[in-house]
Amino acid sequence: xxxxxxxxxxxxxxxxxxxxxxxxxxxxxxxxxxxxxxxxxxxxxxxxxxxxxxxxxxxxxxxxxxxxxxxxxxxxxxxxxxxxxxxxx
Amino acid sequence: xxxxxxxxxxxxxxxxxxxxxxxxxxxxxxxxxxxxxxxxxxxxxxxxxxxxxxxxxxxxxxxxxxxxxxxxxxxxxxxxxxxxxxxxx
Amino acid sequence: xxxxxxxxxxxxxxxxxxxxxxxxxxxxxxxxxxxxxxxxxxxxxxxxxxxxxxxxxxxxxxxxxxxxxxxxxxxxxxxxxxxxxxxxx
Amino acid sequence: xxxxxxxxxxxxxxxxxxxxxxxxxxxxxxxxxxxxxxxxxxxxxxxxxxxxxxxxxxxxxxxxxxxxxxxxxxxxxxxxxxxxxxxxx
Amino acid sequence: xxxxxxxxxxxxxxxxxxxxxxxxxxxxxxxxxxxxxxxxxxxxxxxxxxxxxxxxxxxxxxxxxxxxxxxxxxxxxxxxxxxxxxxxx
Numbered sequence: 298x299x300x301x302x303x304x305x306x307x308x309x310x311x312x313x314x315x316x317x318x319x320x321x322x323x324x325x326x327x328x329x330x331x332x333x334x335x336x337x338x339x340x341x342x343x344x345x346x347x348x349x350x351x352x353x354x355x356x357x358x359x360x361x362x363x364x365x366x367x368x369x370x371x372x373x374x375x376x377x378x379x380x381x382x383x384x385x386x
Numbered sequence: 387x388x389x390x391x392x393x394x395x396x397x398x399x400x401x402x403x404x405x406x407x408x409x410x411x412x413x414x415x416x417x418x419x420x421x422x423x424x425x426x427x428x429x430x431x432x433x434x435x436x437x438x439x440x441x442x443x444x445x446x447x448x449x450x451x452x453x454x455x456x457x458x459x460x461x462x463x464x465x466x467x468x469x470x471x472x473x474x475x
Numbered sequence: 476x477x478x479x480x481x482x483x484x485x486x487x488x489x490x491x492x493x494x495x496x497x498x499x500x501x502x503x504x505x506x507x508x509x510x511x512x513x514x515x516x517x518x519x520x521x522x523x524x525x526x527x528x529x530x531x532x533x534x535x536x537x538x539x540x541x542x543x544x545x546x547x548x549x550x551x552x553x554x555x556x557x558x559x560x561x562x563x564x
Numbered sequence: 565x566x567x568x569x570x571x572x573x574x575x576x577x578x579x580x581x582x583x584x585x586x587x588x589x590x591x592x593x594x595x596x597x598x599x600x601x602x603x604x605x606x607x608x609x610x611x612x613x614x615x616x617x618x619x620x621x622x623x624x625x626x627x628x629x630x631x632x633x634x635x636x637x638x639x640x641x642x643x644x645x646x647x648x649x650x651x652x653x
Numbered sequence: 654x655x656x657x658x659x660x661x662x663x664x665x666x667x668x669x670x671x672x673x674x675x676x677x678x679x680x681x682x683x684x685x686x687x688x689x690x691x692x693x694x695x696x697x698x699x700x701x702x703x704x705x706x707x708x709x710x711x712x713x714x715x716x717x718x719x720x721x722x723x724x725x726x727x728x729x730x731x732x733x734x735x736x737x738x739x740x741x742x
Contacts, residue, residue, distance in 0.1 A: 321466075355548045358446075396646060398644030458626075535714075572741055
C-alpha cells in the first residue's frame with residue numbers, strides 16, 4: 298500500500314457499468330515527509346474517506362478485493378484512513 | 387486508475403488475433419494539474435472515447451475485465467470519460 | 476522483492492476489516508548502497524520486523540501469500556529480515 | 565500496452581525450460597514523440613517482429629496470454645506491429 | 654523481463670518459511686548500454702546464476718512460475734543467463 302491524500306473527486310457519467318456506485322477519489326501519493334510525490338491515482342473509496350484526509354491505498358487485485366467487486370475494472374482503492382503515523386527516518 | 391488524455395490512435399494489422407476488434411487508443415497520463423506526465427499508454431477503448439477527451443484508464447487484470455476479454459493480451463483500457471473534476475490540492 | 480528499512484508504523488482505525496490484525500509498517504525502499512530511494516511503502520509485517528531493521532518486502536499477490544490472507548486488500552508485505560548482505564557492485 | 569522499438573535479440577542457453585522456443589527481443593519503450601524513453605524490456609515475440617520495427621508490447625499476465633504459455637515465466641510480450649500512428653498531442 | 658547483473662547475495666534467517674531453500678540474489682537492472690539503472694531487486698535464482706553474471710529476470714506471477722512455487726511470497730526471479738546480446742539501438 299502507499300500513503301496518500303485525497304485531493305479531489307471525479308465524475309464520469311460514461312463509464313464501465315461495473316463502476317456504477319463506486320466513488321472515485323483523486324488521490325495524491327505522499328513521500329516519507331508526507332509531501333505530494335508522484336502522479337495522482339483515481340482510487341475507489343471503500344472506507345468513507347473525505348477530501349483532505351490522509352489515507353492508505355492499494356493497487357492491483359488488492360483494490361478489487363477491497364471494493365468487494367472482483368469483476369469490476371478497478372485497479373486502485375482506498376483501504377484505510379490514517380489516524381496516526383509514527384515515523385523515524 | 388489514472389487520469390489521461392486520448393492523444394491518438396494506432397493501427398496494427400499484424401497483431402494477436404484476440405486484439406481484433408479492440409480499438410487501440412494512445413493515451414497520455416496526466417498529473418494533478420492535468421498536464422501530460424509520463425509516457426503514453428496504448429489502451430483499449432471500452433467506452434467510446436474520442437481524441438482529445440479526458441478519460442480514466444485502468445491497467446493489468448482490470449483492463450481485461452473492462453474489455454470483457456479475459457483471454458486477450460490486454461494490459462490497459464479506458465474505463466470512463468471524465469465529465470467533471472473537483473480538485474483541491 | 477526489494478530491500479527496505481522499516482521507518483515507522485501506522486495506525487488506521489477506519490480500514491478494511493480484512494486488514495484487522497495486520498501490522499502496518501512504513502517501509503523505505505533502499506538502493507544498492509542501502510540508502511533511501513523512492514517512496515515509502517505501507518507493508519504488512521509477517522516476520523516480526525522492528526523499526527530500523529533492514530528487511531525484504533514483496534508486492535502484489537506475493538504479499539497476500541506472505542500474509543496468508545488471499546482475501547485481504549494487501550499489496551505489500553515484509554517477508555524477511557536481512558542478516559547479511561554480500562554485495563559486489 | 566506500450567509502444568516500443570525492437571532494438572536487439574538475446575540468447576540465453578541456460579534458462580527456464582518453459583522459455584525454450586520463445587524468441588526474446590530487446591525492446592526499447594518509446595515516448596509520445598516515438599523517442600527512446602525508459603529502460604529496455606526483454607519481451608517474447610508473438611507476432612514475428614523484426615529489429616527496428618515499431619511494436620506494441622504488453623506486460624504481466626497479458627504477456628503469457630499472448631505467448632499462449634500460461635505456465636511460462638514470461639512477463640512481457642510483443643503483441644502487435646505498428647503500421648500507422650495518428651497522434652495529436 | 655529485464656536485463657540485470659547479479660551483484661550480491663542476501664541472507665535472511667528470519668523469513669517466510671516458503672522462501673526456505675530459495676537462493677536470494679541481489680540483482681541490478683541494466684539499461685540499453687548494459688549500465689546499472691534503477692534500484693536493486695532481490696530475485697530468487699532458478700538457473701544457477703553467479704555473482705557478476707548478466708541475466709534476465711521476471712517479476713510478478715512469472716517469478717513464482719519460474720520458482721515452481723506458486724504458494725511462496727516471491728515477486729522476482731532470475732529466469733535465464735545471458736550468453737549473447739545483439740543490439741542495434
